Amino acid sequence: MFEKVIDPRMSETDRAGHINNTVIPVWFESGRDEIFKLFTPDLSLDDWKMVIINFNVDFVNQLYYGKQVTVKTWIKDIGNTSLKIYEEIHQGGYICARGSAIYVNYNFKEGKTERIPDEIRKKLAEHLYSE
Amino acid sequence: MFEKVIDPRMSETDRAGHINNTVIPVWFESGRDEIFKLFTPDLSLDDWKMVIINFNVDFVNQLYYGKQVTVKTWIKDIGNTSLKIYEEIHQGGYICARGSAIYVNYNFKEGKTERIPDEIRKKLAEHLYSE
Amino acid sequence: MFEKVIDPRMSETDRAGHINNTVIPVWFESGRDEIFKLFTPDLSLDDWKMVIINFNVDFVNQLYYGKQVTVKTWIKDIGNTSLKIYEEIHQGGYICARGSAIYVNYNFKEGKTERIPDEIRKKLAEHLYSE
Amino acid sequence: MFEKVIDPRMSETDRAGHINNTVIPVWFESGRDEIFKLFTPDLSLDDWKMVIINFNVDFVNQLYYGKQVTVKTWIKDIGNTSLKIYEEIHQGGYICARGSAIYVNYNFKEGKTERIPDEIRKKLAEHLYSE
Numbered sequence: 423m424f425e426k427v428i429d430p431r432m433s434e435t436d437r438a439g440h441i442n443n444t445v446i447p448v449w450f451e452s453g454r455d456e457i458f459k460l461f462t463p464d465l466s467l468d469d470w471k472m473v474i475i476n477f478n479v480d481f482v483n484q485l486y487y488g489k490q491v492t493v494k495t496w497i498k499d500i501g502n503t504s505l506k507i508y509e510e511i512h513q514g515g516y517i518c519a520r521g522s523a524i525y526v527n528y529n530f531k532e533g534k535t536e537r538i539p540d541e542i543r544k545k546l547a548e549h550l551y552s553e
Numbered sequence: 554m555f556e557k558v559i560d561p562r563m564s565e566t567d568r569a570g571h572i573n574n575t576v577i578p579v580w581f582e583s584g585r586d587e588i589f590k591l592f593t594p595d596l597s598l599d600d601w602k603m604v605i606i607n608f609n610v611d612f613v614n615q616l617y618y619g620k621q622v623t624v625k626t627w628i629k630d631i632g633n634t635s636l637k638i639y640e641e642i643h644q645g646g647y648i649c650a651r652g653s654a655i656y657v658n659y660n661f662k663e664g665k666t667e668r669i670p671d672e673i674r675k676k677l678a679e680h681l682y683s684e
Numbered sequence: 685m686f687e688k689v690i691d692p693r694m695s696e697t698d699r700a701g702h703i704n705n706t707v708i709p710v711w712f713e714s715g716r717d718e719i720f721k722l723f724t725p726d727l728s729l730d731d732w733k734m735v736i737i738n739f740n741v742d743f744v745n746q747l748y749y750g751k752q753v754t755v756k757t758w759i760k761d762i763g764n765t766s767l768k769i770y771e772e773i774h775q776g777g778y779i780c781a782r783g784s785a786i787y788v789n790y791n792f793k794e795g796k797t798e799r800i801p802d803e804i805r806k807k808l809a810e811h812l813y814s815e
Numbered sequence: 816m817f818e819k820v821i822d823p824r825m826s827e828t829d830r831a832g833h834i835n836n837t838v839i840p841v842w843f844e845s846g847r848d849e850i851f852k853l854f855t856p857d858l859s860l861d862d863w864k865m866v867i868i869n870f871n872v873d874f875v876n877q878l879y880y881g882k883q884v885t886v887k888t889w890i891k892d893i894g895n896t897s898l899k900i901y902e903e904i905h906q907g908g909y910i911c912a913r914g915s916a917i918y919v920n921y922n923f924k925e926g927k928t929e930r931i932p933d934e935i936r937k938k939l940a941e942h943l944y945s946e
Contacts, residue, residue, distance in 0.1 A: 429819070431841060431845045432698055432704065432848075432851070433705075433706045433707075433845075435698045435704075437694070437698070438601060439860070440699075442697075443582070443605045443608070444579045444582055445695075447574070447575040448575045448824060451825055452825075465881040470569060476610065477574070477609070478609040478610075479608055479609075480606065480607050481604075487858065560688070560714060560717065563713055563714075563720070563829055563835065564829060564837045566829045566830035567828045568828035568880060570729070570830045571830075573828075574826075575826045582694055582695055583695075596750040598701070699860060705867045705870070706837070706844055710837045729831065735874075737874050738873050738874065740869070740871040740872075741869065741870055743866075743869065
């Protein structure tokens with residue numbers, strides 16, 4: 423599991439008093455930083471690989487300004503060219519949001535998806551989700 | 554169908570050159586303004602009703618800065634206390650993202666979900682999605 | 685004067701009930717789109733010119749969700765290589781924020797600032813602010 | 816000095832390849848969290864005090880995704896009812912942005928500014944900026 427601690431921001435709340443729902447994908451994407459680095463160690467754009475094709479979020483409990491959150495990120499499925507990520511956001515001992523994201527390993531120079539290389543599969547497998 | 558035209562912003566792009574994926578839920582939420590007004594005509598917080606419990610987004614084509622997008626919003630399902638919304642974002646003649654969102658009709662004072670009133674159901678039904 | 689009408693978004697409010705202060709630079713930048721196009725007509729990155737070096741915002745009145753705002757953008761000063769922009773945001777007949785931004789005309793290939801060309805100066809001059 | 820470490824986010828970059836300028840006020844506001852807590856220890860809205868009336872940002876060096884930034888926050892001036900904050904953002908040993916923000920101590924119930932209380936002045940004074 424990858425873990426990232428985030429301070430919620432005043433600017434991320436909305437007039438209903440909680441963190442706005444549109445912030446959750448932002449935190450989840452931030453939680454994927456280490457996965458991006460597995461595919462592109464120097465994060466250079468010339469060698470960027472990961473293209474998102476779907477995400478899904480369940481809102482379970484309200485999130486608040488003033489208390490740190492933890493984003494937990496697991497690998498759910500490693501396909502031939504695609505990757506399914508499972509993610510949770512926790513605050514104050516509660517799970518507040520859970521989601522998934524699907525990426526493909528895309529070669530921008532050749533304009534096509536590519537098999538996820540074995541050495542990356544091995545590293546991803548260390549973070550597999552098990553219920 | 555509800556329709557909203559949006560100018561993509563430089564700040565909504567990312568270093569990969571396109572609109573960042575986390576912007577799509579922001580545009581979709583903006584497209585739901587007229588639905589929020591059906592439930593809370595004056596948009597006052599004291600009478601706010603709509604609580605999101607899930608959203609899902611498919612990324613179909615890249616979105617770019619420099620060309621207007623249109624957010625199209627339909628009602629997909631009207632449950633007893635919940636509402637399913639179907640949404641699309643179009644740019645330059647292409648569908649670029651499609652998504653859905655599920656809301657419940659929540660009475661914050663009493664702390665419970667409530668049946669969506671008949672007069673709102675009637676108005677929502679005018680925007681039903683049909684394939 | 686350049687003018688852009690924007691629908692404030694639920695996600696742009698904060699828990700204090702109004703539009704969060706950090707949204708104002710986002711709207712102001714969006715109001716500068718037509719200026720960016722004067723310098724880079726096709727908005728291509730290969731020919732991008734405008735680099736921001738300062739902005740300043742005065743918050744005059746609260747801004748709210750639910751009512752359109754108008755961003756008004758003027759040219760304040762045209763220097764040799766730099767440009768000063770003056771901007772206002774209006775809602776419901778009130779001025780709510782005013783600001784300025786300073787950009788330089790930067791040649792990224794040669795890594796240096798460049799004199800703003802005469803044909804651009806002429807077009808900018810049509811939008812000069814006069815009190 | 817107050818200090819906050821932030822992981823820049825992919826979604827905070829723009830198509831020019833760097834962190835978008837509109838993100839800087841977001842990071843600066845996040846850096847003021849401890850100041851907000853001095854005025855409203857439980858961060859409750861019923862007792863919220865701080866209202867921003869101006870901010871100013873100088874962009875000194877580009878900021879990048881992939882490397883942590885540190886937001887440093889000092890008190891510049893303590894007026895009768897107002898407060899001037901001075902702020903810097905550092906990345907990789909360079910100062911990349913500096914700014915200031917002016918807040919007033921506002922009593923929302925009575926609808927007027929109030930003198931900053933002595934016990935808060937004392938705590939603020941521990942974080943005074945000295946060149």
